[in-house]
Amino acid sequence: MENPGSSIISALGAGSGINFVQLANDIAEATYASQRLNISNRTETLEARISAAANLRNVLTELSSALGDRIRNGDLSRQGNVADPSVASVSFPQGSTPTGTYSLEVSQLADxxxxxxxxxxxxxxxxxxxxxxxxxxxxxxxxxxxxxxxxxxxxxxxxxxxxxxxxxxxxxxxxxxxxxxxxxxxxxxxxxxxxxxxxxxxxxxxxxxxxxxxxxxxxxxxxxxxxxxxxxxxxxxxxTAQDAIYEFDTVEYRSTSNTVTGLPEGITLELTGTNIGAPTTISFDTDNSAISNVVTDLVAALNDVAAIVAQDGAALGGTLGNDPGARALKRDLANLTREIVMPNADPGEPRTLADLGVEITAEGTFELDTERLNQTLTDNPAATAAMFTSGVFGVFATIDNLARDNTARNNPGSLGGSLERYEDLIENNEDRLERIAQQQENLRERLVRDLVAAETRISSSQSTLSFLQQQFDLLSNSQR
The missing domain is CATH 3.30.70 (Alpha-Beta Plaits)
Incomplete structure (x- = not known):
């Protein structure tokens, strides 16, 4: 649709040769161009920060999830063993670490x-x-x-x-x-x-x-x-219906089921056969190789996190260079190996990741001292296995707390809080752009009105001047 100002100017027969409507558009756009550019640049920076913070948050969450899955598989905790596996299998509650050795003789299975x-x-x-x-x-x-x-x-x-x-x-x-x-x-x-x-x-x-x-x-x-x-x-x-009859450490018990509970250290037996006159032994061992593997994998994963923090959180040129969440995560990583993982550990038992041989260098990277890890596994196999459970304490709980603390959106000093803040700022920028667009439109309309009025006055002046010029010319010709 043709602009009303343009139609008016055309109807008046303007002769200035200037497109005042386009001029109004150009002036209005130029007036707010720098503001729009500044907001666009800030939004671009915020989007880059959101991407970097979200990436770090996801890396932390994935690390916690992967470690939790590995812990819940149960191969890192102490494993129960029955010397004669045809007689029974043994299990115990997740989070417990049985250490005893027991004898078992089954004379009758429940039926x-x-x-x-x-x-x-x-x-x-x-x-x-x-x-x-x-x-x-x-x-x-x-x-x-x-x-x-x-x-x-x-x-x-x-x-x-x-x-x-x-x-x-x-x-x-x-x-x-x-x-x-x-x-x-x-x-x-x-x-x-x-x-x-x-x-x-x-x-x-x-x-x-x-x-x-x-x-x-x-x-x-x-x-x-x-x-x-x-x-x-x-x-x-x-x-015939019958009870299971068995001797546990030479003490006779009866059970209506072949699933036997209520035994020391919370262990459960699943009776599967008899061994009259030939007692078997129940013991508990730590799988040192499984623990060594998971500690090695944990160090590698922590180095991946540390590398991202070092790059994105660099004071000069880092996308999250002055971000409080990135700085908090960097501090937490620096203190991670010294954090008490097992506050209830007895004297001499491993309490920290450092006791498992996990060290952090001055450059902020993680290293594994395999000699120290092996020594800990040799000296304290049960206490080491206890660090790899899904309880409120342990390696998983520590890493999970690290992830949760640094990704919580209600904590303004975390990556989650940074994401919340950046998203709010982008939303504010979008609101500002809408207000600027309205202000620009208002200015354009006002300029069109003013320029149309100016053009009308110019056109009127030109008509008056033309009339005077004609009269002057007539007067001059009559005096000759």
Whole structure:
């Protein structure tokens, strides 16, 4: 659309030859050009700072995450060993460092009762109508002692129930105490019921019909056909529920499960076999090579961080040369090897990264004294392994705190705080550019109005001058 000022000037027949509209645009743009350039330069600098600070923040976060993953793998902590691995496996809570040596002799594993019913022709055969009562307790030979702490399971059996639907009812209504299914073997369809491990988790079956059956009942279709107790066992019992029995440091224990807890130093045993008369040994060792590898990798990673800080945080020419977050990180790195990693360490045990052979040079780079690391591993293997856990203290906690402290956005003296500040400044610059654009537009419109008025006055003056010139010429010609 043609500018109104341009149309007015054209309509008045201006003869100055000057494009006052373009002139107004040029003057308005030139008036604010230096301000826009300054803001653009500052924004460019801020964006470079944001990029550098974000890169450092990401490097720190990745270092903490990678070390945490390595720690959680568990290969750096002390490892439990069972001399005869066929007998048991050993584990312990993350963060603990067992040091003892123990003997283990397993004479019996925990087991569950398995009951297989008499045969039916087909899984879809009806089983009768009434109530099937399952009582829990201890089966010992031909005797059953009910466990009164366990409520009997009473299953309502409908006339439409088959062997298959009854199996499903037993499983669903027992709250995981029993598992039942139908096996279609060479002897026909048989109901298989399995209980939980532990001697008190044996069970009996007692079927009660809703109506008196005709003489000759008691076979398939009669609920009592499923009855079982140890005194009448005719081969239905295939496995007896029993406790695990073991000796730990020659002291006998019983457990309803093969997973044994409550042992010294928080260790847990998973019993897998027996070793009657041949006790095995449980011990705990440190994997020195795994710790050496992770310390070597940590030094390399810290040097990567230190190199970025040295380049971007250089006082002269560094993108973050005067950034408080970069300066804080540089100080933290300089003090890192002396920081107390294990405040609860006993005298003589490693407490710092320096005790692991990690040193920092005057130039701000990290080095590994492998001789000192090996000596620490030899003198204090358990205490060294304790430094590589995911607890509130240790190497990971120290590096994680370093990353968190230097990337927290609510800390104005950190890289996170610097990012927050730079982003706010860029937002302010954008607001200023919007205000300048509005001011420039206002100036342009005012200049157009003023220049249009000036052009109008010039045009009027030119018309008056032309009239006077004509009159003067006429007067001059009449006097000749």
């Amino acid at each position: 569950s009762q398995t009951l297989v019913s008499q045969s039916y022709t087909d899984p879809s055969d009806p089983v009768g109508e009434g109530t099937l009562t399952i009582r829990f307790g201890t089966v010992a030979g031909a005797n059953f002692t009910e466990d009164t702490n366990q409520t009997p399971l009473e299953i309502s059996v409908e006339a439409s129930d088959t062997l298959e639907t009854l199996a499903a009812k037993i499983t669903s209504q027992s709250n995981d105490a029993l598992t039942a299914y139908v096996a279609q073997g060479t002897d026909g369809a048989q109901l298989v019921i399995k209980g939980q491990d532990g001697a008190v988790n044996g069970f009996t079956l007692e079927g009660t019909n809703n109506a008196i059956l005709p003489i000759g009942g008691g076979g398939q279709g009669d609920l009592t056909y499923l009855n079982w107790d140890p005194s009448t066992d005719a081969g239905e019992l295939r496995a």
